[in-house]
């Protein structure tokens with residue numbers, strides 16, 4: 001398939017490389033001008049999108065998506081598909097979906113879970129929003145870049161699923177960090193706490209798979225000096241998106257609001273450039 005790929009950063013570059021490795025003809029464009037193995041680089045986003053059956057974007061935020069979509073949609077033919085894999089606000093996803101529909105172009109918002117490792121290994125999870133036809137056009141590519149895709153509903157539903165998931169993650173990680181910090185002060189051995197919680201009702205991804213305590217559970221950023229991983233800045237971005245979305249529909253997300261405050265302070269202080277699980281280190285200090 002002829003694919004245009006715009007935004008070849010930490011996530012986009014390995015995703016585009018996997019598509020090329022699977023035999024697709026991938027033309028890429030990135031602001032920073034970096035190259036990716038197997039991907040032909042274009043002069044502009046428009047040039048990367050012209051005559052392509054599918055265009056994929058992997059950009060920092062909604063403003064970048066709106067900007068790129070405004071230049072790329074006019075270069076695409078009716079009947080083709082634009083897939084945005086960035087994490088952006090629901091509103092931006094719906095606005096781009098409407099512009100695409102007006103031009104006869106399919107649109108799927110398909111943010112991902114799985115991080116840089118998942119992007120490199122082709123094991124991402126895609127949460128997708130859009131029409132059945134647009135999802136059907138995108139699904140074979142999700143299979144190359146990931147191991148699972150869920151069609152969540154109409155345009156914007158993929159972003160809604162992503163920010164709800166990450167709101168749970170932010171809140172649960174803070175809870176786990178507080179519990180491990182408290183356990184230490186109570187003289188409770190972390191390994192014993194892990195042995196209990198990981199098989200009890202407190203079990204969750206933040207304990208079992210991504211334990212913030214160094215030397216406990218599977219290998220995590222905690223065992224690597226809290227180098228990301230999933231940077232605290234990215235968690236803060238996603239918590240902002242979920243609070244903005246909650247405000248726009250009158251949703252009550254008080255724990256989400258508290259998590260946003262805590263990560264905001266963390267990123268402004270000791271959390272800058274560190275993994276989002278490093279909250280435990282600052283609670284111990």
Ligand code: NAD
Pocket residue numbers: 006007008009010011012029030031032033045058059060061064067068085086087088112113114115116229230231234
């Ligand atoms: P990144 O900053 O490494 O990459 C973004 C790329 O987009 C950059 O290379 C930049 O040059 C390019 N870009 C920006 N504006 C552009 C434009 N107008 N035209 C062309 N290229 C442009 O970010 P990333 O880590 O790859 O993340 C991308 C998206 O994926 C974000 O929305 C992020 O929230 C989401 N995400 C990231 C992770 C992660 O672990 N890094 C995990 C899940 C989701």
